[in-house]
Amino acid sequence: MTAVNLVEIAEKARQRIAGINYRVLICAGTGCIASGSKAVYEEFIRLTGAIPGIDAVVMTDDGCGSGVCDGGTGGPKSNGAVKSKEATSIFGTAVVSKTGCHGLCQKGPLVTVQPLAAGAEEIFYCHVTAEDVTEIVGEWIRSGNPVERLLYRDPNNGHTFRNSREIPFYTKQKRISLVDCGHIEPESIDEYIMRGGYAAAWRVITQMAPAQVCDEVAASGLRGRGGAGFSTGKKWQFALAVKGDIKYIVCNGDEGDPGAFMDRSIMEGDPHRVLEGAIIAAFASGASHGYFYIRSEYPLALERMQKAIDGARKAGLLGKGLFGSSFNFECEVVEGAGAFVCGEETALLASIEGQRGMPRPKPPFPAQSGLFGKPTVVNNVETLATVRDVIERGAAEFKKHGTPQSPGTKTFALTGRILNTGLIEVPLGTTLNEIVYEIGGGIPDGRNFKAVQIGGPSGGCLGAEHINMPLDFENLAQVGAMVGSGGIVVLDDTTCIVEVARFFMEFTQHESCGKCIPCREGTKQMLAILQDIVDGKSQPGDLELLEETAKVVKTASLCALGKTAPNPVISTLKLFRSEYLAHIDRRYCPAGVCVALKTYTIDPSLCNGCHRCSMKCPVGAIEGEKREAHRIDVTKCTKCGICASLCKFEAIAAV
Amino acid sequence: MKSTLTSKPPEVRRFQKVNEILDNFGNNPARLIAILQSVQEEYRYLPEPVLSYIATSLSVPRARVFGVATFYAHFSLEPKGKYIIRVCDGTACHVNRSQSLLDLIEKRLKLNNKKSTTDDMLFTLEKVSCLGACGLAPVVVINDRVYGQVNTDKLGQVLDGILLEEERRGTGEIE
Numbered sequence: 001m002t003a004v005n006l007v008e009i010a011e012k013a014r015q016r017i018a019g020i021n022y023r024v025l026i027c028a029g030t031g032c033i034a035s036g037s038k039a040v041y042e043e044f045i046r047l048t049g050a051i052p053g054i055d056a057v058v059m060t061d062d063g064c065g066s067g068v069c070d071g072g073t074g075g076p077k078s079n080g081a082v083k084s085k086e087a088t089s090i091f092g093t094a095v096v097s098k099t100g101c102h103g104l105c106q107k108g109p110l111v112t113v114q115p116l117a118a119g120a121e122e123i124f125y126c127h128v129t130a131e132d133v134t135e136i137v138g139e140w141i142r143s144g145n146p147v148e149r150l151l152y153r154d155p156n157n158g159h160t161f162r163n164s165r166e167i168p169f170y171t172k173q174k175r176i177s178l179v180d181c182g183h184i185e186p187e188s189i190d191e192y193i194m195r196g197g198y199a200a201a202w203r204v205i206t207q208m209a210p211a212q213v214c215d216e217v218a219a220s221g222l223r224g225r226g227g228a229g230f231s232t233g234k235k236w237q238f239a240l241a242v243k244g245d246i247k248y249i250v251c252n253g254d255e256g257d258p259g260a261f262m263d264r265s266i267m268e269g270d271p272h273r274v275l276e277g278a279i280i281a282a283f284a285s286g287a288s289h290g291y292f293y294i295r296s297e298y299p300l301a302l303e304r305m306q307k308a309i310d311g312a313r314k315a316g317l318l319g320k321g322l323f324g325s326s327f328n329f330e331c332e333v334v335e336g337a338g339a340f341v342c343g344e345e346t347a348l349l350a351s352i353e354g355q356r357g358m359p360r361p362k363p364p365f366p367a368q369s370g371l372f373g374k375p376t377v378v379n380n381v382e383t384l385a386t387v388r389d390v391i392e393r394g395a396a397e398f399k400k401h402g403t404p405q406s407p408g409t410k411t412f413a414l415t416g417r418i419l420n421t422g423l424i425e426v427p428l429g430t431t432l433n434e435i436v437y438e439i440g441g442g443i444p445d446g447r448n449f450k451a452v453q454i455g456g457p458s459g460g461c462l463g464a465e466h467i468n469m470p471l472d473f474e475n476l477a478q479v480g481a482m483v484g485s486g487g488i489v490v491l492d493d494t495t496c497i498v499e500v501a502r503f504f505m506e507f508t509q510h511e512s513c514g515k516c517i518p519c520r521e522g523t524k525q526m527l528a529i530l531q532d533i534v535d536g537k538s539q540p541g542d543l544e545l546l547e548e549t550a551k552v553v554k555t556a557s558l559c560a561l562g563k564t565a566p567n568p569v570i571s572t573l574k575l576f577r578s579e580y581l582a583h584i585d586r587r588y589c590p591a592g593v594c595v596a597l598k599t600y601t602i603d604p605s606l607c608n609g610c611h612r613c614s615m616k617c618p619v620g621a622i623e624g625e626k627r628e629a630h631r632i633d634v635t636k637c638t639k640c641g642i643c644a645s646l647c648k649f650e651a652i653a654a655v
Numbered sequence: 656m657k658s659t660l661t662s663k664p665p666e667v668r669r670f671q672k673v674n675e676i677l678d679n680f681g682n683n684p685a686r687l688i689a690i691l692q693s694v695q696e697e698y699r700y701l702p703e704p705v706l707s708y709i710a711t712s713l714s715v716p717r718a719r720v721f722g723v724a725t726f727y728a729h730f731s732l733e734p735k736g737k738y739i740i741r742v743c744d745g746t747a748c749h750v751n752r753s754q755s756l757l758d759l760i761e762k763r764l765k766l767n768n769k770k771s772t773t774d775d776m777l778f779t780l781e782k783v784s785c786l787g788a789c790g791l792a793p794v795v796v797i798n799d800r801v802y803g804q805v806n807t808d809k810l811g812q813v814l815d816g817i818l819l820e821e822e823r824r825g826t827g828e829i830e
Binding site: 030033034035104106108255257259260261296297334336337338352353354355372413415416421422423453456487495500503504510513 | 683684685686687688689691692719722723726727728729730744745746747749750751783784785786787788789790791792794799800801802803804
């Protein structure tokens with residue numbers, strides 16, 4: 001097989017887009033699609049006659065690549081584009097591209113208008129609807145100015161920004177694995193190659209020995225981004241050292257942590273980067289076959305990853321004798337079937353083998369005996385997406401970001417009670433303060449910061465006292481939390497911490513596979529105790545019992561799911577013990593969330609005695625004369641809340 | 656065994672489609688999950704006689720097939736409704752009050768913990784852990800369509816829209 005010529009592919013792609021004047025990037029991540037970005041995409045094409053995607057640009061006869069589209073299936077000529085003379089003269093040749101996630105999903109659909117001429121300014125639009133497209137295009141033709149009302153507006157001071165790079169949400173970030181997410185077409189292998197893609201794989205395969213690659217990655221200090229934070233280079237070294245006729249590389253895309261979606265975004269936005277990482281990992285560890293295990297809740301990630309693999313195979317980047325070497329590599333996508341525990345590596349391997357996804361004791365580690373009993377490397381999606389950068393810039397450069405023990409950057413999914421929800425990438429060691437206030441824009445509705453929950457059901461909570469703590473693997477482990485997959489859920493003072501702990505326990509209890517008793521029974525008992533606390537049925541001594549059970553589950557469970565399941569409880573007990581005690585001793589929920597602990601009262605200064613509530617109370621707990629303030633008999637009240645929803649004077653409140 | 660043989664619904668008596676699926680995956684027991692996924696796509700659930708048939712065809716114990724089919728959340732041994740409403744109850748959705756959406760659907764469609772499909776087989780309600788669209792919390796997915804930043808009003812309108820469409824379809828107004 002002839003070796004792939006990356007330079008040639010890149011050069012051809014460059015020539016093809018040389019004649020393009022404008023590029024309109026429309027986010028087509030899951031978030032923006034849900035907000036209607038597909039209609040925006042179609043409207044841009046309909047209105048401007050732009051070419052759908054850079055792969056649809058064809059060379060003209062003179063070879064200068066002026067980019068006249070011959071239609072194809074979705075080209076401007078075949079779809080009856082209303083292409084006005086003005087639009088043509090202003091736009092020249094424009095391309096509309098579907099990209100992956102920009103990270104700022106809440107403001108979607110996101111559109112970036114990018115003039116390709118030197119020195120021209122790009123414009124970033126938020127919340128764009130199909131109806132807005134006419135205005136964007138019209139304004140552009142008339143004055144060349146952006147549509148002010150669609151620009152990003154700082155939620156705190158109302159300042160608008162034209163360029164995404166100036167927005168505080170982005171300026172504070174350092175994007176390495178997400179660098180091209182939202183800026184390239186994930187379905188175009190040519191664009192990926194044009195931007196330097198697969199050059200790292202080429203260099204590794206043609207110019208380095210597997211051991212050298214392992215050493216370089218080990219020297220970079222790159223640690224697994226999926227949770228445990230084990231050294232990626234060392235993992236490859238172990239697998240390389242094991243003798244075996246066949247070895248496997250498995251990419252763990254079973255991102256089950258509620259509140260984390262970085263792996264989905266990377267696979268949707270830049271799938272070739274993940275695939276290139278897998279090729280490098282396979283070469284370094286001596287694997288010849290790869291699996292991408294992706295959860296079925298991510299249909300778009302499954303589709304784009306499959307397309308990337310097909311595209312790479314067609315281009316000669318998968319198969320036998322890559323780049324003219326003797327290295328062979330093939331891979332395939334495996335769809336998960338909805339089991340959180342399959343994020344655990346041994347359970348994941350069992351699932352690929354067609355078994356129930358149950359973990360098994362380690363050792364033997366997968367690097368010694370993994371998939372089908374063969375040496376196997378399991379790497380997380382984000383880890384593999386980082387590998388290209390490590391090879392390209394070298395270990396020393398990579399270490400310039402982050403802390404000495406936790407070098408590099410980490411993506412976090414920032415959600416919950418925060419103004420800018422979305423996907424961010426920051427150097428490890430960034431403080432919570434910077435993440436929540438500078439990038440996240442703070443807490444909405446003027447509420448107060450209470451805590452963040454980090455690392456999902458395996459992680460813990462950080463309170464106001466940790467706001468200046470640098471977030472890295474060590475610091476987080478020390479306070480009983482973990483980086484985990486990187487979900488950061490911000491909680492404000494309207495969130496009940498006990499209810500959050502109960503929520504996570506319900507999740508892990510439900511997802512416990514049932515193989516080992518400490519996890520199966522222990523989580524059940526812990527959940528029962530927490531349920532009693534929020535239901536107001538707890539007894540003195542419950543907290544001690546909860547702590548004792550937590551200790552057993554943590555110590556004796558078989559896999560990481562069980563070992564980390566008590567973390568949310570332990571860390572909240574440490575930080576918010578008084579809130580637990582308020583529930584138990586005083587039957588009071590300080591956040592006013594736990595229904596069973598609420599007491600409805602009528603404010604006599606607001607009540608005018610209209611009888612509306614007392615007539616509708618199903619248990620007759622409200623009494624009072626007409627036109628006089630009413631009262632609620634707490635001994636009769638069932639806390640159904642009907643009275644509060646009926647009161648027109650906001651006189652009834654639950655506290 | 657006898658009861659399964661006699662109670663087979665007519666549509667599963669013919670295993671031709673199952674045979675095709677099994678052939679596509681080379682009758683390989685390691686591909687059991689993919690096989691079950693394809694079968695479920697075909698029948699919308701996993702009928703018990705089909706599971707037994709798969710076990711025999713792959714020469715694996717029935718317990719292995721049933722074990723896998725009941726382990727994973729996506730497999731259903733019960734028929735599902737035409738519209739599968741998945742309400743995300745991941746952390747971000749939970750703190751953004753997804754419970755109120757679940758309450759609304761249960762009330763409107765007369766469903767509860769034990770009953771997840773409506774009698775007319777139109778709707779199935781599922782509470783799912785995380786759909787990975789946390790930036791748009793709370794999220795509801797109906798079949799393949801994702802609805803973001805949903806509140807009870809918006810959800811009510813979506814349900815109204817589906818019910819109206821079904822009604823018109825029932826009267827033959829639309830196909």
